[in-house]
Amino acid sequence: MEALVxxxxxxxxxxxxxxxxxxxxxxxxxxxxxxxLVLPLTVGLPLALTTFCIPYAASYVQAALIVVxxxxxxxxxxxxxxxxxxxxxxxxxxxxxxxxxxxFHLAFISLKGKQHxxxxxxxxxxxxxxxxxxxxxxxxxxxxxxPILGNTGLPKGAFWDGRIPEAEVVKPLxxxxxxxxHTRRRRPWTRAFTTVAxxxxxxxxxxxxxxxxxxxxxxxxxxxxxxxxxxxAYDVMSDLAFGGGSEMMAEGDKxxxxxxxxxGQRSAIFMGHVPWLGRLFLxxxxxxxxxxxxxxxxxxxxxxxxxxxxxxxxxxxxxxxxDGVATTPPxxxxxxxxxxxxxxxxxxxTSSAIAHLCxxxxxxxxxxxxxxxxxxxxxxNLYDATTQARMPYLNAAINEALRLLPPILNGSQRKLxxxxxxxxxxxxxxxxxxxxxxxxxTIQRDPRNFSPLSDSFLPERWLPAEQREALEPKxxxxxxxxxxxxxxxxPFSVGPENCAGKNLAYLExxxxxxxxxxxxxxxxxxxxxxxxWFVDMMDFFVTKKGVLPTNITPRTSSKAx
Ligand code: HEM
Numbered sequence: 327m328e329a330l331v332x333x334x335x336x337x338x339x340x341x342x343x344x345x346x347x348x349x350x351x352x353x354x355x356x357x358x359x360x361x362x363l364v365l366p367l368t369v370g371l372p373l374a375l376t377t378f379c380i381p382y383a384a385s386y387v388q389a390a391l392i393v394v395x396x397x398x399x400x401x402x403x404x405x406x407x408x409x410x411x412x413x414x415x416x417x418x419x420x421x422x423x424x425x426x427x428x429x430f431h432l433a434f435i436s437l438k439g440k441q442h443x444x445x446x447x448x449x450x451x452x453x454x455x456x457x458x459x460x461x462x463x464x465x466x467x468x469x470x471x472x473p474i475l476g477n478t479g480l481p482k483g484a485f486w487d488g489r490i491p492e493a494e495v496v497k498p499l500x501x502x503x504x505x506x507x508h509t510r511r512r513r514p515w516t517r518a519f520t521t522v523a524x525x526x527x528x529x530x531x532x533x534x535x536x537x538x539x540x541x542x543x544x545x546x547x548x549x550x551x552x553x554x555x556x557x558x559a560y561d562v563m564s565d566l567a568f569g570g571g572s573e574m575m576a577e578g579d580k581x582x583x584x585x586x587x588x589x590g591q592r593s594a595i596f597m598g599h600v601p602w603l604g605r606l607f608l609x610x611x612x613x614x615x616x617x618x619x620x621x622x623x624x625x626x627x628x629x630x631x632x633x634x635x636x637x638x639x640x641x642x643x644x645x646x647x648x649d650g651v652a653t654t655p656p657x658x659x660x661x662x663x664x665x666x667x668x669x670x671x672x673x674x675x676t677s678s679a680i681a682h683l684c685x686x687x688x689x690x691x692x693x694x695x696x697x698x699x700x701x702x703x704x705x706x707n708l709y710d711a712t713t714q715a716r717m718p719y720l721n722a723a724i725n726e727a728l729r730l731l732p733p734i735l736n737g738s739q740r741k742l743x744x745x746x747x748x749x750x751x752x753x754x755x756x757x758x759x760x761x762x763x764x765x766x767x768t769i770q771r772d773p774r775n776f777s778p779l780s781d782s783f784l785p786e787r788w789l790p791a792e793q794r795e796a797l798e799p800k801x802x803x804x805x806x807x808x809x810x811x812x813x814x815x816x817p818f819s820v821g822p823e824n825c826a827g828k829n830l831a832y833l834e835x836x837x838x839x840x841x842x843x844x845x846x847x848x849x850x851x852x853x854x855x856x857x858x859w860f861v862d863m864m865d866f867f868v869t870k871k872g873v874l875p876t877n878i879t880p881r882t883s884s885k886a887x
Contacts, residue, residue: 339396342396349368350408368401375393419455420455421456425460426457427460429461436596436598439866439870442765445466462762465754465764466768468814469751469753470762475764475816477821481743482501482502482740483738484761485761487604488603495659496659496660499515499664500671505822514645515827518643526639527566527830530562531562535837535841538555541554542554549875551876553873556584556677557575558680558838561573562834566668566830567627567668569640571627583620587673588674590620593617595866624662624670628661631665642661671826672830674733674868675831676834679724679817682727682728683839684842686730687843688849697723700718714837714840717840719789722786723839729770731863732816732817735766736766736867739763741759741760764816772814773809775813777807778807787802787808791805847879848878849879850875850877851875858872
C-alpha cells in the first residue's frame with residue numbers, strides 16, 4: 327500500500343481556506359441553527375484541519391493557533407466579499423454598507439428603540455426599495471403591499487424564530503411560517519372574532535372601561551395615563567383570553583407582569599434580527615429571562631383556565647373549541663401557546679393605540695372638542711357598539727392615530743421560500759430565499775399616500791369630502807391636493823396573516839374613547855413637554871410607551887352610564 331504523502335505547506339493552507347469557503351456555501355444553502363452542525367463545522371473542522379499543518383509547526387497547539395484564525399478569517403472574508411459583490415442576488419438594491427454586510431447592524435440599531443425613524447430616513451435617502459440587511463429588503467411602495475402581504479403574498483419570515491425557544495415545538499399562530507399550517511391554526515381565531523362572538527365580549531369590555539375611568543377619577547393629579555391604559559388593556563385581555571386572573575387596575579402591577587412583558591421586548595427584537603443567535607441563547611436559562619418568565623406565567627394561566635369553565639364565551643372558549651365545531655380539536659399545547667399570544671398581541675398594541683389617541687387629542691384641542699361634541703350628541707346610544715362603529719369623527723380620530731403611530735411600527739416580516747424562483751413585488755424582483763417587509767410608520771406618513779400634511783394629526787382627512795372641506799376649508803380647499811390611499815394603511819397588516827384581533831381592537835378602542843371623552847376631561851400636566859411622548863417612545867416591534875402625565879377632572883355634563 328502506498329503511504330499517504332503529506333500536503334505541502336501551501337497545499338495545507340489552501341485546504342484550510344477552501345474548507346472555510348465550502349462551509350460558507352453550506353450555511354448559505356442550508357441555513358441551519360443546529361449546534362450539532364454549527365459547532366462541528368466552525369470549531370471541529372478547523373481543529374481537524376490542523377493535523378495537515380503539524381509538520382510545519384512545533385506542536386499541535388502552535389499549528390491550531392495558525393489554522394483556526396486562518397479558517398475564521400477566510401470564512402468571514404468569504405461572507406463579506408459575497409455580500410458586497412455584484413453576484414449577490416440583492417446587489418442591485420441600494421442600502422447602507424453596514425446593512426448589506428451584517429444583520430447585526432439592524433439588531434444593534436433596534437436596541438435603541440428608534441428603528442422606525444431609521445427606516446424612514448433610509449427611504450428618504452435611498453428611495454422606495456432599500457436593502458436593510460444582507461438578505462432583506464424594505465419596500466416603501468403601496469404597490470408592494472399586495473404581493474408581500476396580500477392573499478397570494480409571502481409566508482412569514484424568520485423574525486419570530488429567534489424569539490421562541492426551539493424546545494417549544496408548537497409555535498404561536500403569529501410565528502407559523504408554513505402557510506397550510508397557519509391556515510389550519512387560524513380557524514379557531516376566526517371563530518373567536520365573528521360578529522356574534524364579539525357581541526359576547528362587549529359587556530366585559532364596558533365593565534373594564536368604566537373601571538378605568540372610575541380609577542382615573544379617584545387618583546390625585548397628575549396621573550400617568552399611559553400606565554393606567556396599559557393596566558386596563560392587560561385586565562381586559564386576561565378576562566377575554568383566560569376568563570380573568572388579572573386585576574392590575576385594582577392592585578397595580580404587583581406581580582410585575584407588565585414589567586416582564588415590556589422588559590422582554592428589547593432582547594426579543596434583537597433576537598428577531600439574528601434568529602440563529604436567539605435560538606442559541608434561548609437554550610440557556612440565563613438569557614431572555616423576562617420573556618421566558620412571562621411565557622411561563624401565561625402558560626400557567628392557560629392551563630388553569632382549561633380546568634375551569636368561564637361564565638362567558640371568552641377567546642379561550644373558541645381556541646379550545648369548547649363548542650366542538652372543529653373537525654380536529656386543537657391540542658393543549660396549541661391552546662396554551664395561542665392563549666399567551668392573545669395577551670401579548672392584544673394588550674400592548676391596544677393600549678398603545680388608545681394612549682396615542684389620548685395624547686393627540688390633548689395636543690390638538692380643536693380635534694378634542696369635535697370628538698367631544700360628537701360623543702355628547704349620541705345621548706343614550708353612546709355605549710352601543712353598533713352606534714360607535716358609525717360615529718364618523720370617533721373612527722376618523724382612531725384611524726388617524728393608527729396612521730401616525732401604528733402600535734407595531736414597522737409591520738411584520740415575510741420571506742420568499744427557496745425553490746419558488748423569485749417573485750415580482752410591484753415593479754421590483756425579489757429573488758428567492760430573501761426577506762421583505764413594508765415599513766408601516768414610513769409608508770403611512772408618505773405624502774404620496776396621505777396628503778396634505780402627512781405628518782400632522784388631521785382626523786378630518788378620513789371624513790367625506792363635504793364634511794372635511796366644511797371643517798377645514800383652508801387645508802382641503804384644493805381637491806387635487808387630497809390623497810388618501812387606503813392600500814397604504816396597514817396598522818393591522820393585511821392578507822390572510824393579518825391581525826386576527828382587529829375587530830376586537832376597534833371595539834375596545836371605541837368603547838374606551840367614548841367613555842373617557844364622555845366622563846372626563848384630560849389635559850397635559852403642567853410642565854410636561856408634549857415632545858417627550860415621541861422622545862420616550864421605543865420601537866421594540868411593539869411600542870414601549872413613556873409616561874403621559876395628565877390632569878384628569880370629571881366632566882359636569884357627563885353622559886356616563
Ligand atoms: C390596535 C390594536 C392592534 C394592532 C395595531 C395590531 C396589529 C397587529 C399586526 C400588525 C399583526 C401582524 C400581522 C402580520 O404578520 O401580518 C398582528 C397579529 C396578530 N394580532 Fe394584532 N393588533 C392589535 C390588537 C390585537 C388584539 C386585541 C388581538 C386579540 C387577541 C390581536 C391578536 C393578534 C393575533 C392572534 C395575531 C397573529 C395573526 C396571524 O399571524 O395570523 N391583536 N396584530
